[in-house]
Amino acid sequence: MKQQFAIALALAAAASTATAQSSVTIYGVADAGLVLERGGPAGNVQALGSGVASASRIGFKGKEDLGGGLTASFQLENGHSIDTGAAGQGGLLFGRQAYVALSSTTLGSISAGRQYSPYYKALRDVADPFVVGLAGNAMNMVATTSRVDNSVEYTTPRVNGFSADVLYGFGEVPGDTAKSRTVGAAVSYTGPESLPLNLVLVHHQRDNALATARSRSTMLAARYRVGSVTTHASLSHNQDLLQRASNDALIGATVTMGQGKWLASAIFHRDQSTLSQDARQLAIGYTHNLSRRTDVYTAYAHISNRNGAVFHVGNATDNGTGTGGFNLGVRHVF
Structure with missing residues (x-):
């Protein structure tokens, strides 16, 4: 009996230690808003959108302290439409x-999935x-691949403000x-509080399914804060599969005023081919915090297409159909 009691105590102590060294968090976003689109080929659109400022989601993430500065972690995140389920x-x-x-802490991190x-x-x-949401979403004009399947990514520790990461997506x-292969890499700098500057030089490329063509994009992006004003800028060069x-x-700029935040940006697309299918997007938005977890938002953006360019005003989860878009909604983070 005493031996069984001692074993039970040891198991309880081990379970307590494991609990103290690991954690799992459930989190999510519930976002819904009015979406008005103008200038689409099929006519104007009035809709209730889900994930207008941020995509609606529910996720699970956890980590375990393995000792010696080593940590294991995971993240599983489900996206859904809150308007239809x-x-x-x-x-x-x-x-x-x-x-x-x-x-x-000394070698960096490696992730797979x-x-x-x-x-x-x-x-x-x-x-x-x-933040790639609302009608002013930069992805309306700036082409990129958001997620990469079957990928491995290595991120270095940050040293004197500098860090780098490299991602490889297996075509399988x-x-x-080479077929369907994806490669991405970035070098970034984050300044101290006395120099609130962020710089990133990043490259992304993907081979098509036959490995006969490759798309490439290289971008230099910067963000700098002065008091309540944060300025944003980027310049990118792209080459598509053709x-x-x-x-x-x-x-662009972000201006914080009390519980509110003004957002504005201008994006210019220059087509270097003989088609000269240039485009321009102008956008303005406002978010207002009702609490630490809940905010209301509104935004408007307009795209001017030239020579047959077909860019549309979308939002965080919708590519859009028109050249003008208006949003009004609420977002809750939990």
Whole structure:
């Protein structure tokens, strides 16, 4: 009996230690808003949109302290449409993110699964004042791949403000490693509080299914804060699968005023081909915090297309159909 009691105590102590060293968090976003579109080929659109400022989602993330500065973690994130209850990302269970990672305080981190590309993170976190949401979403004009399946990513520790990450997405085609392959890489700098500057130089490329053509994008993005004003800028050079080149330039600002925040940006697309299908997007928006977790938002954007360019005003989860778009909605984060 005493031996069984001692074993039970040991197991309880081990369970207590494991609980103290690991954690799992359930989180999410519930976002719905009015979406008005103008200038589409099929006419104007009035709709209730889901995930207008931020995609609606529910996620699970956890980590375990393995000791010696080593941590294991995972993230599983499901996207869905709050207006209909349908699954997002084509019905994938965890279509937003699904990965497992090992991190070291001295060696950096490595993750594997379905995860965001370095290019997308630079656009979202540094370049775009709209954080790739609302009608002013930079992805209306700046082409990128947001998530990469079957990918492995390595991120270095940050040293004197500098860090780098490299991502490789396996095409998984038997006999040919180049088909459907994705490669991304970024070098970034984050300044101290006395120099609130963020800089990112990032590259993304993807081979087509036959490895006969490759799309490429390279971007330099910057963000700088002065008091309540944050300025944003980026310049990118692109080459699509048809080897047509283009340049994208973005300039924007975020202005915090009490519980509110004003957002504005201008994006210019220059087609370097003989078609000269240029375009310009102008956008303005406002978000107001009702609490730490809930805000209301509104935004408007307009795109001017030239010579047959077909860019549309969308939002965080909708590519849009028109050249003008208006949003009004509410977002709750939990």
